Amino acid sequence: MMDRLTVHEAPAVEVVDVRKEFANFIALHGVSVDIRRNEFFSLLGPSGCGKTTLLRIIGGFEAPTGGEVRIHGESVVDLPPYRRKTNMVFQHLALFPHLSVVENILFPLEMKRTPAALARKKAMDVLEMVRLSGMQDRKIHELSGGQRQRVAIARALVGDPEVVLLDEPLGALDLKLRLQMQEELRRLQKAVGSTFIFVTHDQAEAIAMSDRIAVMQAGRIIQVGTPHDIYETPSCRFVADFIGHSNLLKGVVAQEPGGEHCVVSVGDIRLTGLCRATVTRGQDVTVAIRYEKIRVARSLPKNCSNAFDADVVDVKYLGSALRLKLALSQGQQLQADLPPDFESSAIRQGARVTVSIEPSNVVVLAD
Ligand SMILES: Nc1ncnc2c1ncn2[C@@H]1O[C@H](COP(=O)(O)OP(=O)(O)OP(=O)(O)O)[C@@H](O)[C@H]1O
Ligand SMILES: [Mg+2]
Numbered sequence: 197m198m199d200r201l202t203v204h205e206a207p208a209v210e211v212v213d214v215r216k217e218f219a220n221f222i223a224l225h226g227v228s229v230d231i232r233r234n235e236f237f238s239l240l241g242p243s244g245c246g247k248t249t250l251l252r253i254i255g256g257f258e259a260p261t262g263g264e265v266r267i268h269g270e271s272v273v274d275l276p277p278y279r280r281k282t283n284m285v286f287q288h289l290a291l292f293p294h295l296s297v298v299e300n301i302l303f304p305l306e307m308k309r310t311p312a313a314l315a316r317k318k319a320m321d322v323l324e325m326v327r328l329s330g331m332q333d334r335k336i337h338e339l340s341g342g343q344r345q346r347v348a349i350a351r352a353l354v355g356d357p358e359v360v361l362l363d364e365p366l367g368a369l370d371l372k373l374r375l376q377m378q379e380e381l382r383r384l385q386k387a388v389g390s391t392f393i394f395v396t397h398d399q400a401e402a403i404a405m406s407d408r409i410a411v412m413q414a415g416r417i418i419q420v421g422t423p424h425d426i427y428e429t430p431s432c433r434f435v436a437d438f439i440g441h442s443n444l445l446k447g448v449v450a451q452e453p454g455g456e457h458c459v460v461s462v463g464d465i466r467l468t469g470l471c472r473a474t475v476t477r478g479q480d481v482t483v484a485i486r487y488e489k490i491r492v493a494r495s496l497p498k499n500c501s502n503a504f505d506a507d508v509v510d511v512k513y514l515g516s517a518l519r520l521k522l523a524l525s526q527g528q529q530l531q532a533d534l535p536p537d538f539e540s541s542a543i544r545q546g547a548r549v550t551v552s553i554e555p556s557n558v559v560v561l562a563d
Contacts, residue, residue: 206269208233208359208391209254214263216249216415223249225415226263231359231393233268236385238394238402241412242438247395248287248363250412254393255284255361267359278307281358285365287395289348291336297323298332301351308355322354325384342373349381353388360385363395378405399439403427411435429472433563436484443490443530445483449475449560460560463526465504469558482561489557490532492520492549503552506530508543518543522551 209231216224223246231237239247252258254265256277265272272280283304291300298319305315323329326346336344345365352360365381366374382405385392396402402409403423410420411434419431430436433444450466451459458471460483469483509529510521517533520543524530530551534543543549 206266207231208235208268209393210264210266210269211250211254212264212266214250214253214265215261216246216253216258217261223415224253224260227415227417228263229410229417229420231391232408233391234389235407236382236392236394236405238396238406238409239412240396240399240402240409240439242397245412246415247397247412251284251361251363251393251395254359255282256280257284278304282361283352283355283357283359284361285348285352285363287363287367289344291344291347291351293336296333296335297328297339297347300336300347301354304351305355310355318354319350322350325353325387326350326380341368342377345369345377349384353384353390356388357390359391359393360388361393364397365394366396366401374401381405403439411438413438429470429559430484430561431472433482433484433561436482436559436561441487441531441533443483443485443487445485445528445530447481447483447560449477449479449481452477457555458560460558463524463528465524465526467502467553467558468555469502469560470556471560473560473562475560475562479562482563484559484561485530485553485557487519487531487533488517489553490530491552492522492532492534492543493552495550500552501555502558503550506549506551508545508547508549511543511545522549 207230211227211229213226213228214224215226227250239250241247253260256275267281301319301322302315323332326349328346349365366377369377378401406423408422409426410417413434419426419435426439436442437444445462447460447462449458450461453471456470457468458475460467460469460481462483467483475481506522506524508520509523512519518536520532522530522532
């Protein structure tokens with residue numbers, strides 16, 4: 197009884213110290229993460245960081261060199277893909293070109309020996325879900341790229357998998373279709389109530405879609421959190437730089453943390469910022485400040501926090517924002533995004549302005 201209770205409460209997927217070596221290359225260095233039930237969870241990171249490798253290990257298409265994978269509390273490392281509660285959309289779709297749409301979708305059900313009539317019904321239901329009803333008899337080569345992507349997603353959803361693994365399923369789509377399919381995937385995930393593990397190298401996509409994100413770099417998971425956590429409080433330089441647009445300034449700790457904040461000297465400017473890392477006075481640190489968190493004015497009230505003067509060296513109109521390049525007195529530069537309707541006469545190139553940044557928007561990083 198106790199065991200059943202424990203299994204029932206286990207996360208959807210537990211990855212425990214998973215390592216993967218290819219010949220003498222280490223693709224994963226002991227990765228651990230828990231993915232909760234019914235969560236839309238993204239693996240985010242640059243090309244080659246190990247996202248596909250980790251997903252293939254969860255799906256059973258690759259054996260780990262070491263470590264453990266549990267799905268709903270049950271160890272699966274010795275189970276083949278079709279015996280796991282997972283279905284996968286592959287990075288390169290892997291549809292069978294000579295089969296029709298419906299035959300592609302029936303394939304995983306045949307592997308699981310689902311009775312034919314039931315399989316057909318499940319396939320038609322899932323085709324309706326991805327809005328491909330009426331196209332079941334087309335061959336794959338008679339479909340557009342977006343329709344093929346939907347077939348691959350339908351094939352991964354059929355048979356009620358507990359966990360759906362999606363490897364860059366929107367990679368081949370143009371921006372407009374991609375945004376539309378992002379909405380669709382969120383809708384499908386809520387509708388089927390499965391856990392989705394979604395791989396992307398697109399930070400905006402991960403932020404828009406996920407309940408939580410794991411950021412990967414060179415075979416390691418370096419931060420796990422909600423999109424808000426990852427965006428507002430990156431844990432290191434890499435995350436701050438990879439997600440959104442951040443200024444990364446070199447500084448020295450001038451005053452050790454009291455509570456969550458510490459004071460950093462950046463040249464002759466002193467900035468109070470959020471500091472989650474353990475730092476000591478005199479230590480070299482990086483200060484991360486997002487472009488859109490910077491306020492710029494001709495002059496500011498005297499008691500404004502983190503306020504200093506800067507010279508505008510460039511103004512660029514980007515449509516959604518006005519991007520300023522600002523020179524600080526000691527030679528470092530700062531970029532700031534302002535609303536495009538910001539009164540432009542005051543901030544022409546060459547103008548001297550006052551900059552201010554809320555301490556909660558100044559993130560002090562130890563690396
Ligand atoms: N079968 C293999 N043999 C040797 N090296 C491999 C193999 N598969 C992957 N790798 C290497 O492992 C690393 C991780 O590859 P992986 O495909 O997991 O990256 P990824 O994060 O999915 O990248 P992308 O965003 O480009 O798809 C890469 O350096 C890759 O070259
Ligand atoms: Mg990949």
